[in-house]
């Protein structure tokens with residue numbers, strides 16, 4: 001409910017898609033300022049910026065929340081607002097999600113939202129995570145994840161929730177649902193989303209061991225669909241998008257719904273119970289202790 005209230009307030013305050021800008025995402029002034037003003041719109045909030053090109057019907061969402069694009073309540077709220085606005089704009093047919101930060105696509109859920117917080121805060125946070133997944137997994141737009149850095153846990157979930165995944169081929173980057181390494185458990189809808197992509201057995205092993213895969217390994221198991229050099233990422237994402245957009249929209253959307261509806265329905269039917277389950281799990285002393293140890297490990301690794 002709090003998320004919905006925040007969404008309503010923020011939606012009323014913003015309105016970025018109706019504010020055309022003549023700047024491209026590189027900040028250059030376009031050759032034809034008038035045409036560009038008609039065809040592009042640009043929005044910037046504090047953690048996300050969106051460039052929408054009306055001539056192609058494709059929006060690019062840049063996640064820009066340093067240091068690691070962790071999915072905090074604020075981040076998720078902005079993300080859902082941006083998504084909802086694009087979804088409501090019938091001229092927007094495709095969405096590419098990428099990171100503006102070097103080396104990291106998204107570090108997943110913000111651990112600080114789950115550590116040392118009240119049950120109420122944990123519950124609000126979890127509703128926002130559910131909302132992000134529901135909106136993206138059942139989007140009518142074609143969604144492409146352009147993964148230009150590491151993408152563990154919730155970052156991997158966000159990627160898996162898109163229609164197509166392209167990752168930069170850099171062995172320093174990794175992707176996977178590594179929750180068990182933190183002493184926590186990926187919920188059933190994280191598991192379903194991965195199993196729908198790579199199959200039951202690979203998911204079982206990946207989740208049990210909390211595996212993080214290099215881009216080449218991820219390609220091999222089908223966790224990503226393509227790997228490319230960094231400089232080719234966005235052009236490849238645009239090409240993939242054009243291929244998906246060439247399919248008649250109603251046929252593609254109905255097919256997407258047919259494939260994903262059982263998973264979406266399962267989650268929505270258990271939504272409240274899932275929140276209760278998360279809150280009671282994450283606030284347990286033993287789980288809080290695991291999160292503390294993991295946070296300390298992250299800090300030590302840095303030092």
Ligand SMILES: CC/C=C\CCC/C=C/C(=O)SCCNC(=O)CCNC(=O)[C@H](O)C(C)(C)COP(=O)(O)OP(=O)(O)OC[C@H]1O[C@@H](n2cnc3c(N)ncnc32)[C@H](O)[C@@H]1OP(=O)(O)O
Nearest residue numbers: 067070107108109110111112150152153154278281298302
């Ligand atoms: C019933 C169901 C119950 C529970 C379900 C819960 C499901 C949970 C899903 C999740 O997504 S949990 C989050 C899992 N994420 C991770 O394990 C990633 C941890 N981070 C990393 O591995 C690395 O940070 C990195 C993403 C590979 C980036 O490495 P880099 O060297 O570039 O950065 P550094 O490690 O120095 O981090 C900078 C800074 O950011 C903090 N940080 C990192 N990740 C997170 C995070 N997920 N949440 C909050 N904060 C994070 C890190 O501690 C550093 O902080 P500092 O500057 O203050 O030291």
